[in-house]
Amino acid sequence: MAVAQGVACLGQPDLLQPRFLCFPVHGDLNLGNILVNTDGFTVIDPRGTLDYWDPIYDLGKSLFSLTVFDDVMESGLEVTRRIRSGVPEFDVRLLEDRTVDVALAMEFLTMLEDLPFLSRRHRYDPFWRERLLLVHAVHCLAEAACRISDDSPRAFGPHAGISARRLLAKGLHLIGIRLLNACVNQLECTRKVGPPDIRPIISWSDQHEPRSRTAEKA
Template identity: 45%
Template sequence: MTEPDARSRDVLEQVPEGVRDALGLRRARELTGGGTPARVYRCEDGDGDAVVVKVLRAGAGAVDGHDLGSFLRKPAQIARIHRELPALSPYYVPLVGHWQGPDWGAYAMPWIDGASPVTLLRDGDPGRQRFLAALRSVFGILGTHGYSASSVPAPPGHGLGTHAGRLARRLPLLTEHLGPLTDGTDLRVNGRPVPSAHELLRRTAAREDVLAALQPPRLYFPVHGDLNLGNLMLRAADAPGSRHGLDPDRQFTVVDPRGIDEHWDPVYDAAKALFSLTLFDAAMTGGFEIGRDATGGYDVRLRRPVPAHSAAAAEVPATLATVGFFRRLGHGDPLWLRRLLYAHAFHVLAEAACRLSDRTVRTFPGATGPAARRELALGLHLSGLLLLDDLLSGPAEPEADPAAHLACLATVHGPATACPLPG
């Protein structure tokens, strides 16, 4: 989330009255830059403390995970972490309060003075080393004090349903907005033939080796479920605490879980972190350049690629493999690194529909509001097709060289002419 501009107007009236009264709020500024359909406000309470209030109102077109039901489970998941995982609790954002109306929900948490780990990547090679060290530390703590708390056998079909099933559920929304791109016709993307999402789903379900990779043997304590790197806030060791219970000796704080109450696959969280580096963060700030080439195919690339993010992304799988929890995971789950790459590809494809469900106002060159959301959805959809096709048609062990797999995102075909956005 981005710190509100000091010149932005007070929007306290947008915060539900019951929340304003309960917290004694005096002013509110809307935060921007996240990937949520909720409205997020930095508020000042009656004691002068900064609190963040998230408000989601029910609406049509909300995909699963962005719906009001999932949102209302977030406070319960946070409360469960603090109640059942005392060793992880100091690393997890505390709740200030939560509320529910007939068609809305809200919860509040302290303002965290911190920054995403990706900010470390601005400092060249030393920054990348610090970033990877931070990643090892964070996932080490989440594994030791969180995921490992309990586990259950994964039910049959869990992997296929979680990844391919989620995309299948979201395809109707993509079809509504992207039309022919999702009608089953094969495409050309960045100069290479790529099957449609429907065909890739069919091939996924027909491949025993892919089904084996997607299926985790066990599921673990639901620590998060949406762990993009923006949901990890690194804090200085001497950062001040607050009356809401933040521990000044803890160097990171986890925020904004998915809202799940059942055991989960930690590899899903790791894939979300990888997605932050490959596409999500850069796309949300700069969007995509999308064009049509002379053959009628599509060219897609990030408008503002961040080479430091791409370089770090290629090192994430090997880095996680050195973390105690994931190192032990490999003994009974030898295909987890392959599942990480598949989960990442499915995250990209599924996130395309999330961008259509998002109501955040964004502005890119030549596109704002709904047009900017369609640009993000189209760019992610085309990128996701590249990634999943590369896994299904490429080497049998893509985890042996993740950099080669992820390089399909950086391929530039061109020249291309600007592509009119659908809608």
């Protein structure tokens, strides 16, 4: 609903529709699936598809890996609940200092802007940045569900096993909602002034204490 409203505000009902598709795409282009050596890099473990696909999906997964996923899986997070003006809210804090990863994410965005592929694409697909923001948020929400089914051993502070997996799922879900809301707000604010500024959304925190607040509904 929030995405639909944001798109409607732009007056661009086809905003999420890529102008052209590519083949092949990877399907799970997180940093753990990229092996770097002195001669370049190798991409492994594709989530194969025989269909043409939007390459922004892959780029959004790489960005999500830099901004959220790797830190969360490596060091965990904390989720606290409190009541503010009678409304339950949740705060999410990543335990890892994100300074380096946010800086890398900014460099990644700069690199994307400089790629001939995307600079040419902008003429035919002017909304690729908007889709990158949406895909980045949706990857976070999708990964929340994956944490429940993941049977890998996890332990963060007092949480271990299924407790740790539930904590990861809850935290990723809340962060995803926050990113999605920020994305829609950005779409509304920039509909008359050009492409969205991706960087504030990628940062989404002061230092390493992101806050994701959402009201609890019965």
